[in-house]
Amino acid sequence: MKLRLLSLILLVTLPLAGAVKSGVGKPAASGSRAKIETPASTLSSLSLPQFRWENYTTANGLPDNHVFVVLVDGDRLWAGTENGLALLEGGKWKVFTPKDGLAHRAVLSLALDKSTGDLWVGTMAGLSHISAGRIDTYTQLNSGLSNDVVYGVGVQGDFVWTATAAGASRLNTRTGEWSLYNERNTPMAEIWTYAVSAAADKVYYAVWGSGVLEYTVATGRWKDYTDPDGENELVLFKDQGLIHKITTSVSYVDDTLWVATYFGDSRYDGRSWHNFLTKDSGLPSNFTNQVKGVDGTRAWFCTDKGLAYYDGVNWAVYRPALETGTPEMYVRDASGKVTPVAVKTAPAHNYILGIDFQGDDVWVATAKGLSHGIRQK
């Protein structure tokens, strides 16, 4: 079975060592009360954000600590967990499960249609559409959806794109027509699609074993980007192309494509590639579950060893320390110098699965809870 399953298994078997050791109740400010030792000038000179982390777990209303995905919807917050979809609104949690019509309790992906306010929910057993509280579910049996395991979902105008375990699907919400994209009509050698990033002009898919697929809306044509090294996990020439064809996440923003793999990450600006590896960047791990671009320069990386932010030059990493679980933050500047930043709080766990932005704040899905990073000025 693919590494994605390994990732899911890791999720449920992770030792607590990586978790922030703190109690939970209402949002918990996690971690020890270590004194901040890093000079403020270091952070401010690097312009890297610092957060106070509040963590949510089952102890304070989350239906499950395994949080696959998080999505900000204005003042509301959606969290897809292994045991239901949770909505945080007005300080209270509301949980949607199959009893409410949700396709499955394990929620893997979320997408908001900003035009209508409707939410699309990818689960282990179908795609659910939530509109003003009503849930309609599409499965491979009752609709044209290619497969019930919906790893990714994205909204592009009237179209809803899904990344499933059996290729990509596109629903035209005006006509009800489903279009399937797989090895028959795209350069998709394997059809295990993991993630989708949909914009007005392009749609990108992370395909497990087939790199990245690009769909151009104007022409309706597909193009693939794969690892020039092929099966070789060695990087023969840095920045020659996509770092690895086992891709896990794509994020298309400002005409720039960010790609996450389990072997490092890549950025493509339409002309050239730039790759990020632990050995020559501030990435805490090459095993990246999600990448989310802020723009063409900045991005967030959700790895199995913490959350990383890249501002185009410098890096910051946020996590419970791998050995002790105490809150940890460090920065890496352009010269490669690593400077620890003493912090009192950290995300709930260092196994990070997803991130979304709420103004200057961030929300982070982890293997052991949901974390709210409150930006400190």
Next chain:
Amino acid sequence: MGARIALTVGAAAFAMLLLSAALPPAQAGAPSADGKYLSPSEMASSPDGRFLYVVCERSDELLVLSAKDFAILQRIRVGHIPRTVAVSRDGRRVFVTNSWDDTVSVIEVAKTNTATSEAGTGAVTRTIATGAEPYGVVVDRSGKTLYVANRISNDVSVIDVASGVERKRLTAGHGASYLTLSADGSRVYCTHVYPRIGAQRTVPQSEITVIDTAREMVVERIPLDGVAGMFHVAVSADGRLGVVAQMRPKNLVPLAHVEHGWVFGHSLTVFGADVGADANVAAGGAIEVPLDELEHYYSLQYGVAITPDKSRIYVTASGSDVVTVLDTKRLLAFAHSHRKPFVNDLSASANYVIARIAVGKNPRGAVMSPNGQRLYVANRMDDTLSVIEVASNKLVRTIELGGSNNISALRRGEQLFNTSRYAFQGQFSCANCHIDATFDGLTWDLEPDGFGKDIVDNRLIEDLAGTEPFKWNGGNPSMAQECGPRTEMYFYRSQSYTPPELADLVDYIYSLPTRPNRFRPRDGQLTEVQERGKAIFFRTVNKFGKEIPETNQCAYCHSGPKYTSQKKFDVGTGKWTDRSPIFDTPQLVNIALTAPYLHDESARSLEEIWTVFNPHDQHGSTNDLTKDELNDLIEYLRTL
């Protein structure tokens, strides 16, 4: 400056050209220009109350009437089968939905008399594209945004009036049809003529879809448990009371044989702040109140109007040729004092119904004059308007709109189709189950062969010639038998039509045309996907090169122009509830509209026919198809 003058002159000339394109004004009572029937169905009043705009479904016209003397000032040609009308708050624009064209006609209205037009009249200046089969329409208070309920696409179009561009589609319910704007303009309420497509043999569920006009988003869905078909919705001027006309089956699986009790309940849902303060309120703040009486029914409630002071509610019973008047205060008091649902208590209506006013044939739309002194009712089947004086609740005038006085056999048949006077105690008409010649979204237990036996789907009844026999078991060889002895025996439980009447009714039903297929490309050229699906539909060899038995080929049973061989087959879809697994082959024309599927509605989608209910390839040879290919087949079927 010169360019501006040229533009102004050009615009004026264009406007005059458009005005001249409108049909000339006619006198009240004069025959319609083309001699057809009019079928007035909906109306709107100008904000100042001086003019009435009347939509005529049959003649594709909008009539402009003076509300003073009811003179017909103008007949404006609009699109095909217009349904509803809305007027902007300043009275300068009128919008008409054209249900078979998928458009809205925009009519610019003259404010004062000019050389080319009278005040209140106007001309179609633009046509705006909508979703599939537009029905209800409202324009927001600014006049900038139009909301259109689309019956086939089950959504609401949000349209920028200035540009004519549809900004977005909002997901509504099944058969989205009627809209109303709250008095403060903050909300649009949408109702639906079909229940939600749910699991088989479950209570029908409907909803009132509530749209926030500031955000142009659906913000609430008020659930209506047990409600099948909903029609007009109205909200009081103070915004505290909403009213929906509706019908609901009495039983989980409706029993058509009325000797076991009544079939449909005709009722209202009331909702809003006036209702929601009591404990006797379902989730969403809605209460259902019956309008029938113990031994008499008022079928197919359709139009709703509320007086400006909220003291009275008027409801048209389109199958009973009656307007029902409710005392709002008594209604709310009764609702608040009865803590359990009483929608099935037919004695309840005596507590709040204060009048039943006989009007013309098939009363549909109802509109209150802005001053609250008159109620206007459009009588669709006799081309008249009824004018009711609110103070006395009396019919004070009937306005002839100029439809043909020569009542043809087809017109008589149409009248019979829409009246409930033949059913026992006036319970229902053909139109209850075949809403606007379609269906009702319910499964039925039609024959007294034991409760729960032979549960059957209700079919679309357009273009039926060449689809005989009828019934799912193919038991009725002709429409005359279907509508005559069968209806008398199983439905109406009373002697119904005379032989000439039956002939008229049959002629009318056979005359019902097929509505445009929205999935077939307009140029007739199928897409690549549809072509691939067509090849699967007509294939004789499976993917392994093996010949498919003739009876397992799609095109063998679904043959001919209507895609039915008119023969019966066992396709493996019989259930334990069926006396026989052999069913008539249904026609496939406009099959995309008629979910759920199979004889008993057990398949909620076209996909489920094959992914769930065809394990042994009896219902066509399909198990060799990939998911892509099944999708292709379905895309082709949707074009039929």
